[in-house]
Amino acid sequence: MAQQDTDVFVRLERFYDALPRPYARAEDFGGLVLFVREGEGWPYYARPRIGADTPSAADITAVRQRQRELGLPEAFEWVHETTPDLLAVARSAGLDVLLAPLLTLDPAALVPDLPVQGGAIRFLDPSAPEFAADLAASRAVAQLGFGAPAAPVSPLEGALLTLPAGPAERDAATGALSEALVRSQQERSASGDYYTAVVDSPEGILATGAVMRSDDVAEVAGVATLPSARRRGYASQLTAALARRSLADGVSLVFLSAGDDDVARLYTKVGFRRIGTACIGEPAAAPL
Template identity: 35%
Template structure:
């Protein structure tokens, strides 16, 4: 297997680091299985083990999915295609039951790209901010995971914010009500932007772009030099490319229903 580009290897190392503060790991063949700790509110996955040199086989995929089922967690695998190119064909051979397989553009903000939030309608949230549950609820509603924007349990977020491992930004409509938000998880000089969403009533007002700019600014203030994200749709990809993000690879997400 040829050596992947250094920047993608750094992103893969970042992916390995992000879940560790709030969970445990188990090695299953060529995979690291991440297991969420109690009370986190998150569901984790398996990823190819860092430094893997051998090709992944269909039997390897079947083995890790079986272990996830045995543990009662979600059967899910995530990886960067350019870092582990043998995994996608192995998944397609191993998983013949109904499943979801997303191939998402991996977008990186080039060095020196400037994003400005001139809306005045976003705010970086502290660990005890009273809007934190409302922002978490609005983001879930924005992604269609909830029927309304009611406050939601914040889980371990305050602790992670306090430790500098999570940045949360709230977005507000013209009346000052919470209308969405987003997050980032800095680890060293890299941070992934995640969960950027706006309620339907507040879309087409630039709040998604403003939230993105606020997250990038907060991460850079914390010493981050590389910010990236994976876009789940062509529409989202085009939005972020207009902001200056550039395609660098492909983030793959496999989910097998129970």
């Protein structure tokens, strides 16, 4: 492994460890640390403790028990190149592990800002009166986008082919957010450590994505497109816009994790290159 990539992995470990700490308490379980969010928001994960030995199966079992006690998802995340022996341990402890391509941005290869088909990219303004409504709509888009296959699935014989979710389904899925959650997102956005971008159109928000920042490292995450609006280049253009703003804000390392190799290839066209594998573990599905 090249020295440059080794330095990148060290910076990524610091990022993953630092990002939750202002918003969560940390509980140590042997070689793992579990981040428990304080207040509302997406739950955090458990991951290897910096400087600790490879977590054991007993460590994983203890964390899962604690997550169940707290009503949290049994979620684990780590970088394979940094903790290579954990993959076998996690599987032996009953976890299914998604191997997600891990990519970093080559700033010199970042594509230029281009017009957006049928809409425009807009960063949510935490001081705007519509911030709460926009945030709620963007979450509904993410829910529908991540909940539907990226490619059409051939229906079984005799089954009805349903249309992909569109603006009507987005509006139906948009729920009111609590004042505490909106205020928390406003504070994070105002600090520059978190911001959301959307593709806006006459039909409303069609795609969304976000950046989470710690020091001079930023992760592009949550990029999703309303299923009815796919194949218009929204995901790649949003990713490029988020990366461009991160660089303008002084970030020197921008990275993301792709769901699979096909999605990773989309990001390489924007200016990212694969450097490794992000592991995402969760309990194995019970056999039927």
